[in-house]
Amino acid sequence: MNPGLIELKEVAKYYHMGESIVKAVDGMNIKVHDGDFVAIMGSSGSGKSTAMNLVGSLDLATKGDIYLDGINIETLDESDLAQIRGKKIGFIFQQFNLIPNLTAKENVMLPMMFQGVSADDRSSRAEKLLKLVELSDRMDHYPGQLSGGEQQRVAIARALANDPDVILADEPTGNLDTKTGEKVMAFLEDFNKKGKTIIMVTHDPKLAHEHAKIIYQIKDGKVERKLKKVNKKWKPFR
């Protein structure tokens, strides 16, 4: 097997709440390979989002090591991490998190701006990506003028803007009804087929089983079970 694209080794994240300590993530081990579709599954409060934020370097771990492409992110400075977030990772959030005063197209162009892509290239790539998520006719609309499902598709296009290796999606369908949720999932699955690694956080076992290839089941900040789809059957693995 090729070395892990992303690897968490004994990672922990503690929050100090006055006297007590909340162990949101507590000794987690995860290994994600190139081209995987991983679901991080668990009940609410089990530490899924915290773990994903650590992977995306949106947050810093209390303990343990996180490797991206074999590099310990602890050794990187703020500017390097920003570069990683901009180039290697695409985020999709439950609340979409589009910039309200920018149009759909401008939102998609934004990540490219921070990588110094020329205005012409940004424009043509944003148009291409919006076409891919079937929003060609909504490019000049503001987020407030779009439905939830449409906003999430803009967010997907934005996540793909700098052609990242990994897409991190935290409850991407959490704010959507089943039907629009399915459409979003179909896009993610499609991108995975085209070679993108996807890590999806969800509390919904059905969603995880239907779309992912690997499932990490989380409980109390630890990995409780690891499952892998082999010939349409889920099998534990080590």
Place this chain on the structure above:
Amino acid sequence: MIRKEIINYSLRNLVHKKSRSILTIFSILIGITAIFIFISFGLGLYNYVNDFKTSSSADKITVMPKGMSAPGMDESFALTDKDISAIEKTSGVYQATGLYSKVAEVKQSSIIRYVFLLGFDPDKPLIMELSNVKVIEGRMLKSGDDGKVILGYNYRIENKIFSKAYSLNDEIEIQGKKLKIIGFMQEVGSPQDDSQIYTTTDFLPSLYPVAKVNYAMAVARVDISNIKQVVENVEKELRKERGLEEGKEDFFVQSFQEMLDTYATALNVIIYFVVLIALVSVIVSAINTANTMVTSVLERVKEIGVIKSIGARNSEIFFIFLFESGFLGFVGGVIGVIIGFNFTLVTGAFLAKLGWSFLAPSYSVYLFLGCILFATLTGAISGAVPAYQASKIRPVDALRYE
């Protein structure tokens, strides 16, 4: 390259948050307008004083009665010809002359005005050198000019002193006598000076037949290199002449230099005060701007989280906010300067109309550029602190912020 795009992003934000931007600009421009107005008038006063310093007045001293209100008002004080020649004989004095200053009744049709009538010796026009005003129309008085006068500037203007303006060679009724106008003085900029009338020392007493006319003051041209000593010498000689003990003088001798210094000190106090007010208003507007910037940052913490998650560096976020506040400062500065400039033009013209033309605003390129630069810096600095804090927020915390 990236910078240009980020500037574009900032500008879009400012346009989007129109009312907030306008509010910030407004708070800055108030301070800048105030500064501009105060400094341009302060500069005008400063230049006014400086013009005097380089004038022909520098080598003059004056002798006046002590504790009087204005020359000619104190009838108990009398400088005699003997006093004048005592002054003239003092070492360091080149020339001395006595001046009459009387209140005169001037009549046009049925309207009567009381103004100061100044009598000086045309062969020793030291008072003209001292006050540094010139004839702008007609000619100067010369000895033998009986029945002739030079008028202050305001007599040339309709509805200023009288409803009808006077012109050269007209007659004017002073103290019941018709006198010929042979000249007009240039504008001084104060109503009193510009309504003054000038005639010769030989002629003036004939307008006041009832009482003896005395000199109200004396002016002397002296050795400029030794002015302090000369002033002391004159005091000593006059004391002797008038039979007074030291400390009991009924007169005082002042060099123009000294006079100017007191005047300049007073003006400087005003200028400092004015600048102080301006600074206070700047500080207030800076605090206001900072407050607006902090609010604006707090409003956008979530946005900061989002753009961090898509690859914005701390330095880029800092730049976005710094640029926004600096730009608002710049716009506020430009508008403030424009408003201030127009305000001073209008008030300057208004003050000139009232005869206070020495209160004229003065401008320099540095004033314009300085105000705009200052506004930009105020904006940038007051935005820098919240911008720095904004840039340091952890993405995860920023994203969770509502």
